Amino acid sequence: MKNWDEVRTAFQVARMGTVSGAAEVLGVHHATVIRHIDALEAQLGVKLFQRHARGYTATEAGEDLLRVAQATDDQFAQLAGRIKGRGADVSGDLVVTSLAALAQKVAPLLAAFQQQNKDVYVRYLTGDRLFRLEYGEAHVAIRAGVAPDQPDNVVQHLLDMQVGAYASRSYVAAYGQPDGPEDYAKHRFVGTESRESRAPYYVWLQENVPPASVTFRCTDPRAARAAIEAGAGIGFLDQSYAGEQADLVEIHAPRPEWSAPLWLVTHVDLHRTTKVQALLRFIKEQTAQGAL
Amino acid sequence: MKNWDEVRTAFQVARMGTVSGAAEVLGVHHATVIRHIDALEAQLGVKLFQRHARGYTATEAGEDLLRVAQATDDQFAQLAGRIKGRGADVSGDLVVTSLAALAQKVAPLLAAFQQQNKDVYVRYLTGDRLFRLEYGEAHVAIRAGVAPDQPDNVVQHLLDMQVGAYASRSYVAAYGQPDGPEDYAKHRFVGTESRESRAPYYVWLQENVPPASVTFRCTDPRAARAAIEAGAGIGFLDQSYAGEQADLVEIHAPRPEWSAPLWLVTHVDLHRTTKVQALLRFIKEQTAQGAL
DNA sequence: CAGTAAGTGTTCATTCACGCACAGAGGCAA
DNA sequence: TTGCCTCTGTGCGTGAATGAACACTTACTG
Structure with missing residues (x-):
């Protein structure tokens, strides 16, 4: 047959x-x-x-x-x-992936989207490895840093994360706050382990702070955040997050050159579907209202 | 789709x-x-x-x-x-059709075949109209008279029905038996309604018996049989049937020129299937043993 | 009974789908 | 990195599947 x-x-x-x-x-x-x-x-x-x-x-x-x-x-x-x-209705699985660092912001957003669209089953993937859109692992990804340039990906700019320098109250109690660049040598900083990090605030760190002052280095942003909160030194955090933490002190207000772009990324094959479009629209609306 | x-x-x-x-x-x-x-x-x-x-x-x-x-x-x-x-096993429906006149002989044959092949469902069609093989109405047909010449039909000669002239005892009691052709004018005959009947004994009848003596004409062989048995006159019957009827007297023994051929007919599309072949073989075997 | 309509089946020209060949893109191992 | 392998993707020429036309058969109808 x-x-x-x-x-x-x-x-x-x-x-x-x-x-x-x-x-x-x-x-x-x-x-x-x-x-x-x-x-x-x-x-x-x-x-x-x-x-x-x-x-x-x-x-x-x-x-x-x-x-x-x-x-x-x-x-x-x-x-x-x-x-x-x-293609016409919003239902079925909806797989979203992002950096684990964004989970606290993204998860409530997705929960709200699911509330509005009862037929979708949200699967939010965060993990050590990068989930790849081109292998069908996710419908939508939220990526940070340089714009992804994969040919099959549709990349949209979501927002610029306002990044400032923060330290814990315990750190400030022990070391005080730097009055200017000349004080950096007397302070401790939390930086990244990878020398060639593209994050603009780490580039700034490498150029403006003596390496000897970077006493804590790690790769994972969550580890960096935990280190800052534990008083390991001055580090860079998203303003919208750090502003809510009573234990954190703003050392430097966010600067434009520090801002890290966030990207909404979809695979070209799925980008046109109404389900994906609905989520993208929802995320952008909520972002405009300050949800991120 | x-x-x-x-x-x-x-x-x-x-x-x-x-x-x-x-x-x-x-x-x-x-x-x-x-x-x-x-x-x-x-x-x-x-x-x-x-x-x-x-x-x-x-x-x-x-x-x-x-x-x-x-x-x-x-x-x-x-x-x-x-x-x-x-195609390989003998099962499913098996549809056979024949003249109603042959039902008494054919039905027991088919019953025996069904006994040997438990998986077949026999459907034996006899009716006023001719059931047509080319329309898929039957797998096998038993036909009498001239050989069917439909192009898509596979025709096999089954046997020659030995036809004799018979009359009922009541008729013989009233009219006696003809001693020879010269007596036919004083007798009554059962003939066919259709003038151009191809049946060889009716051809003989038309040529050897004065039309005035054919006092009963009908189209259906069953009607003719009933008429003969009712004493309507001398008529033609299958020897194997008439010989069993105590009420019938043989006026003329079967003659070769009266014999009517019977044909086994199948549609070419079905002829090669084992189911049909099994039935054909069975019928021919039984016929050789005198079942018909 | 002629005429019509519907359906099968075959032959021939055409075109569309197929296979071929090659280019390009990742992934993997040395 | 370099080479190799696998897999996708595309332009091009060819042949098989398709469509058109015609012959033939059968049923229906006035």
Whole structure:
């Protein structure tokens, strides 16, 4: 049963009872229908129809085929309906990934989106490794830093995270606050382990603070945050987060050159779907209202 | 969902995960697979797969299609197995038709065949109208008279019915028996209504008996038999039937020129099937043993 | 009974889908 | 990094599947 189109042709012949009728339904020439039937019968080694001048009547084998193909036709029709409809409504899985550092902001946002769209099942992936859109691992990613340049990704600028320098109250109690760059040598800073970090505030750190003063380095932003809060030194944090923490003191207010862009990234194949569009619109609306 | 072959292609891609793998399974070039997928997605307006250098991964729509097409593939495989196997075993409906006049002989034969082949459902059609093989109304027909010359029919000679002239005892009591052709004018005969009947004994009747002596004419052989048994006159009957009837007297023993051939007829499309062949063989065996 | 309409089936020209070949893009191992 | 392998993707030429036309058969109808 190698050729499904021939089965479909035979199905219509069995339904219509004539080659001509089937040809009309199928939108092909009746000669094609005859050839399909002949090929299928030759393949199976059994006559599916008895031919006569008034049309084709199905043999037992033909009626068996009719039943199976009818079920198949129904299944395919339902499938087509589901697939076409899927693009039009907001339902099914919705997989979002982002840096773990953004989880505190993103999770409530996604929860609110799910409240508005009861049919979606939100799956929010944060992990050590990068989840890749091009492998179908997620519908939408929220990325930070330099704009992703993958060819198949649709990248939209979401906002610039306002990054300031903060330290814990315990640190300030012990070391005070620097009055200016000349004091940096007497202070302790939390930096990144990777020398070639692209984050603009770490570039600034490398250029303006003596390496000897960077007494705590780590790779994970969450670790950096925990270190700052534990009094390890002065470090860089998102203003909208740090501003809410009573234990943190603002050493330097956010500067434009420190700001880190956030990107909304989707795979081009999924970007046009209404489900993804709905989420993107929702995120951008909420962001405009200061949710991030 | 117009093109079932494209669904099959998409199914294999979803199963294999790569275009190349699907192409190998399907026995086509991978370019063909790509074209099928593109066409199907364009038709549905939804991406079924996300493309990347390592292969294709199914989207939700693609996985939905995978499930449905998997079921279809299973169904078709089962169907092919049933259809191919159907030719090899003797089961299912077996439709036989004949003249009603032969029912008394044929019915026990078919009953015996059913006893030997428990899986067949015998349907024995006798009726006023001729059941037509070319319309799929019956698998096998038993026909009398001139050999059917329908092009799609396979005709086999079964036997020659030995036909004699008989009359009821009541008729003989009233009219006696003719000693020779010269007495025919004083007797009564049961003939056929249709002047151009091809039955050889009716041809003989027309040539050897004065029309005035044919006092009872009818079309149906059963009516003729009833008329003869009721004493309407001398008529022609199958020897094997008339010999068993105590009430009938043999006026003339069967003559070779009266004998009516019986034909086993099948449609060419069904003739080769083992089921039909089994019945044909059975009938011929039984006939050779004198069952008819 | 002629005429019409519908349907099958075959031959021939055409075109569309297929296979081929090559380019490009990742991934993997040395 | 470099080379190699696998897989996708695309332009091009060819052949198989398709459509058009015609012949033939059968049923229906006035």
